[in-house]
Amino acid sequence: MSIDLTIAEMMTSPIINAGWVALAGVIVTRALVRHHAFLKLIAQIAFFIALTGILLANNILPYDVHPGSGSAVETVVLGLVKIVWWMNVAWALIAFVRLYLVLERKPREARLIQDIVVGLIYLGTALSIVAFVFSVPVGTLLATSGIFAIILGLALQNTLSDAFSGVALNLGRPFVLGDWIKLSDGTEGRVVESNWRATHLLTAGNNIAVLPNGFLAKLGLTNVSHPNESHGMALSVRLAPTKIPSTIIECMQMVLLSCNSIVRDPAPLVSLKNLDATAIEVELLFQVSSIAQSIAAKNELIDLIYRHTKSAGLLLSSPASSVSLDVGDTRSAVPHSLSALELLEAIPLFSALTHEERRALADKVSTRTYRKDEVIVHQGQKLCSLMIVRSGVLVLTRQGANGEDEIERFAPGDFFGEDGLLAGTGEPGTVTALAAAVLFELDQKSLAPLLKARPDMADDLASFLAHRFESRLQTSHSTQGLSRHRSVAEMLKSMETVFRPNL
16 A cells, blocks of 8 residues: 555555554553553553554554565554554553462562563564564574673673572562571571662671672571571580489479570470580570570570579589599589578679678578469568579569560579568569479568668669669560659658668
8 A cells, every 4th residue: 555645645544543543552551541450451452453453454464574665654654553563462461461460479479470471572572573573584683692692691690690599589489578597608687688689688796798699599598587486496504413314304494494585385395415424414495586585595594504503503514525524523513502691692682781791681581482383472462571582483473454464583593572671562463483492581670770770771772673673664564553663762762661660
């Protein structure tokens, strides 16, 4: 067919009509129904069918590599129409891919696959336009460009490896943003960014480790954040073989029972690892709520191991790599009961006292024994004595609006009752023995002469009591009855009221 340049004929030309249809299709699909995927697909198919019908009705084949022998204007217009037709093919396919190529509950992976397919569609469309519109042999073009592709691929080998590894990591999703991962080379941290080139980890030292995706894909990794944030840990302890293993296991169970930093479900375990002439090696297996709590839990357990072993009369053994102790030297590990003086010296409440003053207090303490599950003091009950744990494990619980909350656990060397002893108030919670326990008791009458002789000690005790109350308020899940802040001045006033009859 021929194209005349008169305006009337141009307005009735099938090629011009095809152009109007193509323009209308762009306006409708790219503007009016842009945010409606299904309507966009229907409109794209409708305009594609209309455009194809106009071209075929006028014997114009979009895939014909021979454009004919018309004028230059006709050739240009035909080329533009063919380009628009091929673009409509691509847009219709892309609309179909965006609507139906989905992965249930995996939107990120689905979007990545969609983008890859869309890229292939655009690549195929570009090659089709080059072949069928511009009559360029695609085979020769691909062969020529293949040489440059090989050269470019060798030059960008590492970059391409990182890019494809990034795609693989995004599809496999071994981790997501916010997960804590550990690599086989020892590197560990929280994932803060992941792109096509590299993955960024925030390490425990508050540094950013940038790991190329190609390097990351070659290493084995452990995702500590899945299936949940809890993290399993193990701590080994070597003890002198002065008692039977079952006694040592019982002592280590008391250590785990009194720890506040570990989770209770699943229950922690004690495992015997090794036994020789110099040591019994046990391993404590436990979990923390998150890996961020691992250091705090380990520190608390080491402190509790020291306190419980000393309370049970056990000795820590030398490391296996060091020179072994003479078996006869272990006689110094004969069990002995911790004296009240030793416990008073370890309590920060009496750190300002001299050795003689602590000894005088130690002579006035009495001993109390409690069975497992026995309640020592109820919530709100006024306890006019300081109770110091000699052995065993106690738990402090508080009844709140949502039930009973555990506030903390007491191990040998811990104490409670300072609220009633020093401030005359009721206990913040109920204290129960989780295991058979022995406690030392120090009453107000024993402490009153010391406060009379040392008035400055009242300031230290009030400051300590206010700080301990504030710490307990911050860690407690149940704040009912604990919400009011107590200042040092208020503590001093309460102590003056409590101890006035005894001074």
